[in-house]
Amino acid sequence: MRRKINDYNLSPYVKQFKLIAGQFIVPITIFQTVRTLIFPSPVDLVLLALLILLGVALYMEWI
Template sequence: MRRKINPYNVQNWLRQMKDISIQFVIPLSIFQGIRTILFPTTFDVFLLAALILLALAFQLEWL
């Protein structure tokens, strides 16, 4: 059985990194979406999907 992570037990620098990454995920997703529309490659599509999933995970507090 997997234990749920208590956010108060997480080290301070790890919590800070999470907060910083939340601020950068949405602008990177927008930039990557524009880039994917203009120059679609397989890597760009996969990167955009990963960024969208990461933003969704932060929004739904999965991470």
């Protein structure tokens, strides 16, 4: 059985990183989406997929 990570046990630096990443992930993802639509390349598609997965993971509190 997988144990849920307790936010109270995290260091303050990790908590701060999660807050900052949560604020910046949406604008960076939107920018990357526009860039991918204008100049599509395999690297852009992979980066966009990673950003979307990171955004969903932060939103669903998987990280």
